[in-house]
Amino acid sequence: MxxxxxxxxxxxxxxxxxxxxxxxxxxxxxxxxxxxxxxxxxxxxxxxxxxxxxxxxxxxxxxxxxxxxxxxxxxxxxxxxxxxxxxxxxxxxxxxxxxxxxxxxxxxxxxxxxxxxxxxxxxxxxxxxxxxxxxxxxxxxxxxxxxxxxxxxxxxxxxxxxxxxxxxxxxxxxxxxxxxxxxxxxxxxxxxxxxxxxxxxxxxxxxxxxxxxxxVELANPYWFYPRINVHRQTCRHAQPSPTQPALFQCADGRYVYFALILSEPKAWNALVRWMETKDMAVHLTEPAFSDIAYRQAHFQEVQELVECFFLVQDSHDAYRDGQAAGLPVGVLNAPEDLFADEHLQARGFFQEVEHEGVGKVVYPGxxxxxxxxxxxxxxxxxxxxxxxxxxxxxxxxxxxxxxx
The missing domain is CATH 3.40.50.10540 (Crotonobetainyl-coa:carnitine coa-transferase; domain 1)
Known part of the structure; x- marks a missing residue:
């Protein structure tokens, strides 16, 4: 070839x-x-x-x-x-x-x-x-x-x-x-x-x-058209009004990012089914929660149950199980954690480069x-x-x- x-x-x-x-x-x-x-x-x-x-x-x-x-x-x-x-x-x-x-x-x-x-x-x-x-x-x-x-x-x-x-x-x-x-x-x-x-x-x-x-992501369109300023939020996109927290602590002390979207039926049903596998859906399976407006009115209740759900799981288990359920769950990695990331390892992302007098140095690939x-x-x-x-x-x- x-x-x-x-x-x-x-x-x-x-x-x-x-x-x-x-x-x-x-x-x-x-x-x-x-x-x-x-x-x-x-x-x-x-x-x-x-x-x-x-x-x-x-x-x-x-x-x-x-x-x-x-x-x-x-x-x-x-x-x-x-x-x-x-x-x-x-x-x-x-x-x-x-x-x-x-x-x-x-x-x-x-x-x-x-x-x-x-x-x-x-x-x-x-x-x-x-x-x-x-x-x-x-x-x-x-x-x-x-x-x-x-x-x-x-x-x-x-x-x-x-x-x-x-x-x-x-x-x-x-x-x-x-x-x-x-x-x-x-x-x-x-x-x-x-x-x-x-x-x-x-x-x-x-x-x-x-x-x-x-x-500047959303800041420009919000200002150019409705003349609204966005406001910074912890680990979330800046928005005109506060949105729900998206960081959840797990049993191992690490956090996962999960955008809890109550208005999307497919995502909601996937979350409830996932919670049911660990007997933690509690009353979220009740017919009333099939209504979007009801879910939004009881958001704080849902948020607390989801927080408890993640607290009993290891962060990497939550990440894999959440992804298997079709939900956008991700582990928060520190930069040094990336060296052990199985996906980056599988793709050969990090490469060793020889430096005279120093030896091998790891570079992004x-x-x-x-x-x-x-x-x-x-x-x-x-x-x-x-x-x-x-x-x-x-x-x-x-x-x-x-x-x-």
Whole structure:
């Protein structure tokens, strides 16, 4: 059987990024098989200084955060503030398909770099700018972070607890940066399709602020149409009015998520039958509870019985039995619980990657699973300047030579 290609095999990307938004954009493309050359300043990207660090070594080559977002890349060092560094960038762009940049307008002006000009110099180049607030507008040079983006863009107000005396809670996982990167990847693919038709690249301006502003779930439609604000709820979608709690504690102390929907007859009947198998349906089988309005009027009564029902079960038993009954029940996992998740194990989601001097490190596995393309194996994030000589030529000093 002939070897299947990678989806973006042959595509070259140059990354000039100092935050997770740009790094994750390039990572998504590298996981499709594109070659990504990460151009860093001689001291390294600021993200190399973000902990936690492998084996407690707080140095540029030990950041687990950096490893996560920069696997499958090559690291080249050059000072863009120097003539040599700018020449190195232009050399890289000569045969590149995409430039991923997080440089904001003030930084671009200081470097004498015009992104529009690059598309003129390199007609086939797609210049993908991923910045906090975009390349234009009064906030174009403002600094940001994942928390600032979620707050300014709107999602944060919907995240938190029923008790509104507690401020909104930032969700984990760098969701602001990831939202921008996801839109950037989609934009890059559209620009590549357009280049197939026209033969020309273009400048694509992606704003993390705007990506977050359209990623607020129910808040936008509720405000745009009936002019109603939604309110945050504990582990539930933000809504104009409070909805019933959906977390239930089990006998082992863990919680399951179960959206108790009283208005849907099929779900209600499935729940009652499930409760009957453990002799805990009590009076929910009475004819009166077949009426939706009656169930809703006696919601608190139903809620208490369901709470007792889950309290006598192990969380994983409740999860499996609930799913077998056709009900949307899920166990609340902490991140570390995922390593033992039988489904992720069966799909081979986690992969071990060898890191020099550290040994094997566990990474999240395939982002994409194509039937027509070969899976791209995950490789270790590069050491600072590891590929400078390889990519730019032997005349350029590697970071190891500089350190020596």
């Amino acid at each position: 002939a070897e299947r290609p990678h989806a973006l095999a042959g595509l070259k990307i140059v990354e000039v990024a100092d935050d997770i938004g740009g790094e994750f954009t390039s990572l998504l493309l590298s996981r499709l098989g594109a070659e990504v050359v990460k151009l860093e300043p001689p001291e390294g990207s600021p993200t190399r200084q973000v902990g936690p660090f492998a084996a407690g070594r707080a140095d540029a080559d030990s950041s687990l955060n950096f490893w996560c977002y920069n696997s499958n890349k090559k690291s080249v060092t050059a000072d863009l503030g120097s003539a040599e560094g700018m020449a190195a960038l232009k050399d890289l762009l000569a045969d590149a398909d995409i430039l991923v940049s997080t440089l904001q307008p003030r930084a671009l002006k200081a470097l004498g770099l015009e992104l529009d000009g690059l598309t003129q110099t390199y007609p086939r180049l797609i210049v993908l700018s991923v910045t906090p607030f975009g390349l234009t507008g009064p906030w174009a040079d403002y600094k940001s972070s994942d928390l600032v983006a979620l707050a300014a863009g709107g999602p944060l107000i919907s995240c938190g607890y029923d008790d509104h005396a507690i401020p909104p809670i930032r969700p984990g996982g760098n969701q602001g940066y990831h939202s921008a990167a996801s839109f950037a990847q989609i934009g890059a693919m559209l620009a590549l399709l357009d280049r197939q038709k026209t033969g020309r690249g273009q400048l694509l301006d992606v704003s993390m602020h705007e990506a977050c502003a359209v990623n 395939p982002i994409y699973r194509f039937s027509s393309f070969e899976e791209v194996p995950r490789t270790a994030a590069p050491r600072l300047g590891e590929h400078t000589a390889e990519v730019l030529g032997a005349a350029v000093k590697t970071i190891e030579e500089v350190r020596a």
